[in-house]
Amino acid sequence: MRDWALLGTVLALLSLATLGGQWLKRQTSMGLDGKAVDAFNSRIQAWWFFSIVLGISFFHPILTVVLFGMLAFWALREYITLTPTTMGDHRALFWVFFLFTPAQFVLVGFNMYSLYSVLIPVYAFLFIAARAAISGDYHRFLERIAKIQFGLFVCVYCLSFVPALLFLECQSTEGDESASARLLFFFITMVLFSELAQFLCSRLFGKHLITETIDESRTWEGVVGGAAATALLGSLLFWATPFKYLWQVATMSILISMMSSAGALTMAAIRKDRGEVRSGTLIEGHGGVLSRIDAICFAAPVFYHLTLVFFGRAAG
Amino acid sequence: MFTETLLTWTARIISGVSVRWVDSQPDTCQRVYFANHTSHLDVVLVWSALPADVRHLTRPIAAKDYWEGGSIRRHLAKVFNAMLIDRKEIKVHQSPVDMMLREIGKTHSLILFPEGGRSPGEEVGEFKSGLYYLGKKRPDLELIPVYINNMNRILPRGEFLPVPLLSSLTFGPPIWLEAGEPKIDFLARARDAVLSLKEN
Numbered sequence: 001m002r003d004w005a006l007l008g009t010v011l012a013l014l015s016l017a018t019l020g021g022q023w024l025k026r027q028t029s030m031g032l033d034g035k036a037v038d039a040f041n042s043r044i045q046a047w048w049f050f051s052i053v054l055g056i057s058f059f060h061p062i063l064t065v066v067l068f069g070m071l072a073f074w075a076l077r078e079y080i081t082l083t084p085t086t087m088g089d090h091r092a093l094f095w096v097f098f099l100f101t102p103a104q105f106v107l108v109g110f111n112m113y114s115l116y117s118v119l120i121p122v123y124a125f126l127f128i129a130a131r132a133a134i135s136g137d138y139h140r141f142l143e144r145i146a147k148i149q150f151g152l153f154v155c156v157y158c159l160s161f162v163p164a165l166l167f168l169e170c171q172s173t174e175g176d177e178s179a180s181a182r183l184l185f186f187f188i189t190m191v192l193f194s195e196l197a198q199f200l201c202s203r204l205f206g207k208h209l210i211t212e213t214i215d216e217s218r219t220w221e222g223v224v225g226g227a228a229a230t231a232l233l234g235s236l237l238f239w240a241t242p243f244k245y246l247w248q249v250a251t252m253s254i255l256i257s258m259m260s261s262a263g264a265l266t267m268a269a270i271r272k273d274r275g276e277v278r279s280g281t282l283i284e285g286h287g288g289v290l291s292r293i294d295a296i297c298f299a300a301p302v303f304y305h306l307t308l309v310f311f312g313r314a315a316g
Numbered sequence: 317m318f319t320e321t322l323l324t325w326t327a328r329i330i331s332g333v334s335v336r337w338v339d340s341q342p343d344t345c346q347r348v349y350f351a352n353h354t355s356h357l358d359v360v361l362v363w364s365a366l367p368a369d370v371r372h373l374t375r376p377i378a379a380k381d382y383w384e385g386g387s388i389r390r391h392l393a394k395v396f397n398a399m400l401i402d403r404k405e406i407k408v409h410q411s412p413v414d415m416m417l418r419e420i421g422k423t424h425s426l427i428l429f430p431e432g433g434r435s436p437g438e439e440v441g442e443f444k445s446g447l448y449y450l451g452k453k454r455p456d457l458e459l460i461p462v463y464i465n466n467m468n469r470i471l472p473r474g475e476f477l478p479v480p481l482l483s484s485l486t487f488g489p490p491i492w493l494e495a496g497e498p499k500i501d502f503l504a505r506a507r508d509a510v511l512s513l514k515e516n
Contacts, residue, residue: 073480077332081482087472093479 003058003178006240010051010189017044017196036217040199046292047192054188057166058181062109065163069105071289076101076155078290082274083147088137092128096148100124101156108160111167120157125149154267154297155290161300162187168304169313170242182240187256187303189237191296194230194257195264201225214269218261227257242311255306256299263298267291319395324364327357331470332482335365338513339489340460342367346425347458347490349374350447352440352510353429354468357478362427362462363396365485375399375420376427399426413449426450430506440511443503451493451502458490461506463513486513 021041057064076097085093100120107116129145165184173179202222210218234253235246243249267290327333351362359376366374380400383393393400399419401412420426428450430443451459466483491509493502 077480077482080479081332081466085469090469090472090475090479091477094477097480 002240003182006182006185006237007055007058009237010185013189013193014044014047014051017047036199036203040196042292043192043195043199047196050188050192051185054181054185057163057184058178061163061166061181064166064184065105065109068159068163069102071293072105072156072159073097073101074289075159075293076151078288079151079155079270080148082271082290083151085148086137086139086144088135088139089132089144089148091135092131092145092148095131096124096128096152100127100152104156104160105163108164108167111164113164116160116164120152124152128152155293158297158301159293161304162296164304165300165307168308170307170311171313172244172311173242174313179242183242183307186234186237186241187300188296190230190234190253190256191260191299193233194226194253194260195295197229197233198222198226198257198261201229210265214272215265218265218268223258223261226261227254230254230257242307244311248310252303252306256303259299259302260295263295266298267294319391323360323392323395327360327364330478330480331357331361331467332480333361333365334482334484335487336484337487340487342370342487344370344373345458346420346423346454346456347374347460348426348428348447348450349460349462349487350428350430350443350506350510351462351464353431354464354473355471357471358429358464358467359396359398359427361464361467361483361485370425372397373423374425374427377401377416377429379403411449413446413453416446416450417453430503440507443507445499445503447506448493448499448502455493459492459506460490461488461509461513462486463488463510465514488513 021037021044024037024040053064053067056067080093100123104116104119107119128148132141132145132148162184165187166180168180168183170179170183198218199222202217202219202225205221205225206217206219208220209216210220210223231250231253234241234249234256238246238249241249241252243252271291349362351358355361359378363371363374363376376396376398378393378396378398378400380402383389383398383400392398399416401415416426428447430447431441432444447459450457463486464483465486466481469479470481470483471478488509491506497505
């Protein structure tokens with residue numbers, strides 16, 4: 001029952017947002033920035049995509065893990081394409097793509113938290129550095145390995161915590177089989193809604209830019225307003241979550257919103273830096289997959305971990 | 317047929333290639349596609365980027381010593397319908413250009429890498445003269461420049477393990493050999509035609 005209610009709520013929200021986006025597109029007299037409206041609409045599209053993917057997770061968790069694995073692979077591909085690597089990195093990159101990326105998602109699929117939570121930050125990071133050293137190329141060594149490590153961390157490690165939510169068991173929902181699918185659905189809804197809310201708040205009340213060198217539209221008012229709106233929506237979806245009290249849902253929602261903003265800003269910094277160096281045809285449009293998952297990447301591991309610590313089955 | 321489908325899809329997936337035609341369109345008329353060369357996969361890549369009907373009329377020029385090494389490569393060369401040229405035994409009475417023209421007749425097109433070998437980095441080396449003689453003996457052939465971007469990072473020289481990054485292929489507008497144009501000028505112009513697609 002609660003599954004369908006959540007699904008229905010999200011679909012209603014999405015339809016509303018889609019209609020709003022289409023309406024904004026036709027308003028030529030309001031002096032709206034066409035690029036901003038397009039960005040808004042492409043976010044809604046991404047939201048539709050994720051909602052459909054997550055609809056599947058109610059029926060088949062492994063399929064969701066596989067889909068996110070493919071998403072991570074593609075995001076990493078875009079990231080490394082944007083980032084200059086040298087011949088000395090080649091072999092390290094091969095193992096990053098064909099060993100560590102699939103292994104991370106296989107471990108998530110088997111719910112081996114104690115392994116997948118350290119596979120990349122311990123084993124992969126040490127391996128990358130050692131493999132790059134073996135190649136004998138020491139030029140800009142630290143920069144090179146940091147670039148690969150960060151890419152693997154954000155695109156694969158962080159993203160893998162999204163499907164991992166499907167296997168997270170909480171004290172309050174023990175025995176409820178679809179509770180974790182709802183948790184994942186709730187999380188994605190919060191991230192994508194917070195992006196939209198932040199965008200709208202920035203447009204309506206935005207005065208103080210966070211940093212004009214990276215993002216000319218992201219304002220402090222947008223971040224605060226977005227977090228407030230997300231907290232409100234989170235509270236309304238309270239019944240779908242494993243959290244016990246309203247303030248807990250609100251806090252988690254604010255946290256998700258804050259992490260989303262941080263993620264979007266960080267990835268914008270990377271794109272900006274690389275975009276100035278390599279303006280090319282390799283990645284058509286504005287970053288493709290990478291720019292659609294930036295917010296999710298930052299919010300997922302934090303949300304997973306805090307939920308596990310405070311509400312997980314093992315927690316006291 | 318099966319190997320062909322498998323190959324074109326493998327090449328597309330590994331190279332994540334996006335194909336663009338700038339001021340030219342795929343066509344079955346006789347052409348010489350000439351591209352910069354940075355990876356073993358280049359031949360497969362350009363060949364699989366062409367629409368099937370054009371592809372079946374297009375023969376890549378490949379080095380005999382490499383593509384006859386081992387039964388897999390030999391089979392692949394057959395699938396591409398590659399024209400194998402002996403790099404070591406180039407003689408006056410059996411010049412490769414004459415052989416190419418004889419083989420393509422009035423129907424086939426060619427894929428050619430005028431640098432001769434693969435260049436190590438992103439640079440495009442000086443062009444060898446084959447393209448000039450092709451243009452001179454068959455002025456009716458359209459010479460289409462092709463720029464291959466990022467393949468040197470996907471499968472660089474001396475590597476056999478690919479890293480699946482994204483690459484792009486750009487086909488440019490045709491050029492022809494001008495009447496009385498000196499060899500050096502033409503080869504420089506052809507090289508510039510390839511390089512100019514990089515910025516596009």
